[in-house]
Amino acid sequence: MLDKTKNPARRSLVVNEFTNSVLDPDGPMLGPVEDGGTIIANTAPGCWGPMITPSLRGGHEVTRPVEVAGADVGDGLAIRIRDITVTAIATASGHDSSPEGFCVGDPYVAARCPTCDTVWPETHVEGIGQDSVRCDVCGNPVKPFEIVHGYTVAFDDTRSVGVTLPKDAAERVGHEADHYAALPDGSHQHSILNYAPSDMPGALVRMRPFLGQLGSCPSRAMPDSHNAGDFGAFLVGAPHDYAITAEELARHKTDGHMDIDAVRAGAILVAPAKVKGGGLYLGDMHAGQGDGEIAGHTMDVSGSVTLQVEVVKDYPIDGPVLFPLVEDLPPMARPFSPEEQAKGERLARRWGMETLESMAPISVIGTAANLNEAIDNGLERAGRLLDMSVAEVRNRATVNGAIEIGRAPGVIQVTFLAPLAKLDAVGLGDYAREQYGV
DSSP states (O other), X not given: OOOXXXXXXEEEEEEOOBOSSEEXXXXXXXXXXXXXXXXXXXXXXXXXXXXXOTTOSSSSOOBOOEEXXXXXXXXXEXXXXXXXXXXXXXXXXXXXEOOTTXXXXXXXXXXXOTTTOOBSOOEEEOSXXXXXXXXXXXXXXXXXXXXXXXXXXXXXXXXXXXXXXXXXXXXXXXXXXXXXXXXXTTOOOOOGGXXXXXXXXXXXXXXXXXXXXXXXXXXXXXXXXXXSTTGGGGGBTOSXXXXXXXXXXXXXXXXXXXXXXXXXXXXXXXXXXXXXXXXXXXXXXXXXXXXXXXXXXXXXXXXXXXXXXEEETTOOSSSOEEEOOGGGSOGGGSOOOHHHHHHHHHXXXXXXXXXXXXXXXXXXXXXXXXXXXXXXXXXXXXXXXXXXXXXXXXXXXXXXXXXXXXXXXTEEEEEEEEEHHHHHHXXXXXXXXXXXXX
């Protein structure tokens, strides 16, 4: 671990190192960065690139965790997302399938070559297409995933829109995949642009970049894409080295893999610290996505990110809380306008009330193997965070909020207007005031 006499806490830290797709609390962290310090990271694509790189063991390629000075187990990390910029020129994606024989139980975690039976084989690229990734040992194709229906998309110079490409253009991009993907120098993945999918040419798409992975290191070694209640469920009783029990999953995960499109520039995320120093990590930048990521994958891109992080002492729950931008809040959870507030105060006085409670938006993340269980998890976390019954959370989320789907099969947001006094009691009130001016 770090020798702090040689590595004093830094005001800012540039991160350009990646894990092998496994988040390991016993591995070395970068930093430490000081409480209130800045982290600048150059991120690699998540999902498809790592998914076709069999030597990676987690389905994503995220940054090496960063120690935050002063963060202890049981604290939280408040992360202000200052900037997210897409550096990729193009990417590819699509709905997937997993061919039989190319994994030991889980194609994200334990890819194998069915010809020579090497698990986590090193591979190289020959040409383009879905057989282009070849085993270094025997030379045969290794493809734990195939694209069933996919697209290649190129972005404009302002990174505001993209267009999906026809076959000849997609193949031209595929022959220069690493260039168009803008893969960071430290990245180990094969670019999905090598597959050159082109099943949906001529579609115009908006870019609205966000981070699919942002959070803290779990308290046991865990494949990065499985650091959540839904994907993590695939580890329970698995036949590979990263098998876990349901109880261990609940205890150790931190739900850093959310795929929530509101985790974008301007938002504030609070993540639980389950290891000393917190271990802040990030990755899986998406160029844009609708709620649910219903195809299973979206436009994964390289990009640059600037974060500012500070410690929240004695954070009371085991999962993340988000303060989204106002425009990302559901309509019923948005702060009341001055006109609405004045009408409400007049109505309250008519009924003998001198004051109304001060409220501010909050979004509590829930994860589980399916959406119904994820909703229960989010409601229970919100109740524990704010010291209120689940029944009260249900009522507040109904009249002053919404349940939003982050990712199918099991990531949700319980978003609602919460009493500001309750947020103050757990050290989160000032983040709400900062974000919403309440």
